Amino acid sequence: MTTETQSLAPVPEQNSVPVSLRRKLRLGEGLLEAILFVVGFLTIFVTVSIVVVLGDQALLFFNDPQVGFREFFLTTQWQPSIGQFGIWALVSATLTTSAIAMLVALPLGLSSAIYLSEYASPRARSVLKPILEVLAGIPTVVYGYFALLFVTPLLRNLIGTENLGVYNMLSAGVVMGIMILPLIASMSEDALSAVPNSLREAAYAMGATPFEASIQVIVPAALSGIGAAIIVGLSRAVGETMIVAVASGATSKFTFNPLEAAETMTAHIARISGGDLSYNTIDYNSLFAIALVLFVVTLALNLFSQWIVSRFREQYE
Amino acid sequence: MAKDLYPNKDDLQKFVDARYRTAWVWQTVFLSALLIAILALSALILNVVDGAFGYVVYEFKKDPALVSEKPIDDLNQTELIALLKDNLSRGAYNKLNNEKVMETRSEGELYGLVIERIIQVKTLKTYPLFESLFNRAAIEAEVAEKFPGARLEFRSWLTPDFLTTPMSSRAEFAGVRTALFGTLWMVSIAISFALPVGIGAAIYLQEYASKKSLMNKIIQTNINNLAGVPSIVYGMLGLAIFVRAFEALTSGALFGVTDSNGRTILSAGLTMGILVLPLVIINAQEAIKAVPDSIRQAAYGVGATRWQTVWSHVLPNALPGILTGSILAMSRAVGETAPLIIVGASTFISVDPSGPFSKFTALPIQIYQWTARAQSEFHAIAAAAIIVLLVLLLTLNATAILLRNRFQRRY
Incomplete structure (x- = not known):
């Protein structure tokens, strides 16, 4: 011990230059931190401006004598030309297409995730996962082309041209399901892979088949993550625009029949604002009311999925 | 007595066989889900090539x-x-x-x-x-x-x-030149807004903000939620703010441009920048998180200030990850259509965009317009434009993957 202390550099003598160990005031550092904080805070500002902008214009819409709050939320006819603004005409189409999309994406996405996480060899996974990533990276307008020019003719051949029109919600919903599939698959696979190996090994040690281990042990353990994936997928389906704008028709209609053409909330906004729309008309303001509903619904779904993860997550470590 | 507790050998064998049969059937079912996804992808690509x-x-x-x-x-x-x-x-x-x-x-x-x-x-x-x-x-x-x-x-x-060739009203003579230029302009504006802001926000959240402060938690949750907001809502935001409220700026009236309204490349680029901002932040945060603490501590140990640590040690190490994330954000901006429709991309323009204040059209907008036409020759050029778009995206993503593999460090 003593030799070590001696070998250290000699302590400066008392009368050498005094070293101040007090924290220095560094203006540059403080300024940079302030700038970074402002930049980080900007994201809050974006959310606030979304709410303010949508809310402000929607308020103009609701204050118009032609429409009432109740009429907007409780009636089922959307015909701006004769002053009917019942959002259920658009919501019904959104619900129908989203439901079809989930019917397609949920079983396929979950099965893919289970296969990738529990069955596939590392080599097979390294081939299969990029394919799902490519599917996830295709722009939605391309899916729209696919829906209108491949899936619709295919379905019309199967069901009969007299039963299914050129524009219909079924084809849009199916293609939307294919679009959401990779999202659900990759989020669920992350959840499944996060289940510790000890659980897997315990199940196999008890003599479980891979299927039994997956369904009875691993999937239940990853349920919160899978639930979150499903809800995020649903929120994507509700907010999806281009597929429905291309393939599901341009008439607002209150219907839950997937064989019919009907316009979703998003497709309606896209169609109306794509034309020459004059500002501050009731049509223009109504779009903001729809967008506000859309924003609130997707926000609620996203918050719900985050809540599920934090509330039901199984902690293993 | 003890003998009755156990099933006899044949029953046991049958039971186990049945369970393994079920397991095998389900394995096939799970695999076929993936095959359906692959089939859908092939059908999509073949359909485009076919057209x-x-x-x-x-x-x-x-x-x-x-x-x-x-x-x-x-x-x-x-x-x-x-x-x-x-x-x-x-x-x-x-x-x-x-x-x-x-x-x-x-x-x-x-x-x-x-x-x-x-x-x-x-x-x-x-x-x-x-x-x-x-x-x-x-x-x-x-x-x-x-x-x-x-x-x-x-x-x-x-x-x-x-x-x-520029746009034409006749499918036989139409090209995507104007749309390509529009897309390039728009993406450059979007990324030059989103990249500095996004990286700055990520640095603040990872390096400066205390992880436990309420403010930090609110900002973090908010970013995650912004990433899930439908793109069309960003379009409405861009329409109300950039196209209308800041019309003097985005139309270029402040700079002496007189012949345009707010529906310009600048509006579209800024809207798209805000749309990809959460993506850039989340990716940059991941990259910064992956830089090990030992590097920071070494910097502090030799007396570096916080900013010196960030600028000379954390950022250089996180840069490949940040770049990869930014390229992925760019490819999102290239393919996004809905906000451009709302912000008001023009559908028919045969002159190249001349600057941030010109009217514009973009590749996905052209695809949408041509797909929506009834005549089959427009579907054919829509398919050709889709191939151009997909090749562009593939190049971007391949660059991102190459960057990641080339510069990725493992600690």
Whole structure:
């Protein structure tokens, strides 16, 4: 011990230059931190401006004598030309297409995730996962082309041209399901892979088949993550625009029949604002009311999925 | 007694066999889900390729042999100009000359004009690729019967000319040049906004903010939620703020530009920048998180300030990850359509965008417009434009993957 202390550099003598160990005031550092904080805070500002902008214009819409709050939320006819603004005409189409999309994406996405996480060899996974990533990276307008020019003719051949029109919600919903599939698959696979190996090994040690281990042990353990994936997928389906704008028709209609053409909330906004729309008309303001509903619904779904993860997550470590 | 507790050997074997059969069946089911996904992807790609090539039936309003003695393909520039002068009305010729002086036009351009204005090709019908390849005889029979006098030719709608010619109202002469330029302008503006802001926010959240403070938690949750907001809502935000509220800025009126309204490239670029901002932040945060603490502590240990640590040690190490994330954000901006429709991309523009204050169109907008048309020749150019878009995205993503593999460090 003593030799070590001696070998250290000699302590400066008392009368050498005094070293101040007090924290220095560094203006540059403080300024940079302030700038970074402002930049980080900007994201809050974006959310606030979304709410303010949508809310402000929607308020103009609701204050118009032609429409009432109740009429907007409780009636089922959307015909701006004769002053009917019942959002259920658009919501019904959104619900129908989203439901079809989930019917397609949920079983396929979950099965893919289970296969990738529990069955596939590392080599097979390294081939299969990029394919799902490519599917996830295709722009939605391309899916729209696919829906209108491949899936619709295919379905019309199967069901009969007299039963299914050129524009219909079924084809849009199916293609939307294919679009959401990779999202659900990759989020669920992350959840499944996060289940510790000890659980897997315990199940196999008890003599479980891979299927039994997956369904009875691993999937239940990853349920919160899978639930979150499903809800995020649903929120994507509700907010999806281009597929429905291309393939599901341009008439607002209150219907839950997937064989019919009907316009979703998003497709309606896209169609109306794509034309020459004059500002501050009731049509223009109504779009903001729809967008506000859309924003609130997707926000609620996203918050719900985050809540599920934090509330039901199984902690293993 | 103990013997009855256990099933006999045969029953046990049957039970185990049945369980393994179930397991095998389900494994096949799970695998087939993946195969369906692959099938869908192949169908999509084949469908696009199918649309972009194939036979077309067309007719000439004026036979080329009557217009010129030499084949039009062999004419040089002056001969082509003379041909245009002879066959067009004086008003039409002067109008073209005013748009761009004839003598300055290239041979290819003039040739295009001759075909478009004098010969006046009219497409009667298009056939998809696979039908063209495997069913040639039937197509020829149909053409001979239905369109006597028309010509049948195999056409690739995706040609080098398709990339370099501007928009046209006729599918045969339309190209994606203006749309490509619009997309490039818009993405550059979006990324030059989102990249500095996004990286700054990520640095603040990872390096400065205390992880436990309420403010930090709110910002973090908020970013995650912004990433899930539908793109069309960002479009509405852009319409209300950039197109209308800041019209003086985005139309360029503040800078002396007078001939435009707020529906400019600048508005679209900023809207798209806000849309990809959460993506950039989340990716940059991941990259910064991956830099091990030992590097920070080493920097602090030799007396570096916080900013010196971040600037000279954390950022250089996180840079490949940040770049990869930014390229992925760019490819999102390239493919996004809905916000551009809302912000007001023009659908028909045949002049290249000249700056941030010009009107614009973008690749996905053209695809949307052409797909929505009823005529099959527009579907064919939509397919060709989709191939251009997909190749562009593939290049971007391949760059991102290469960057990641080349510079990725493991600690």
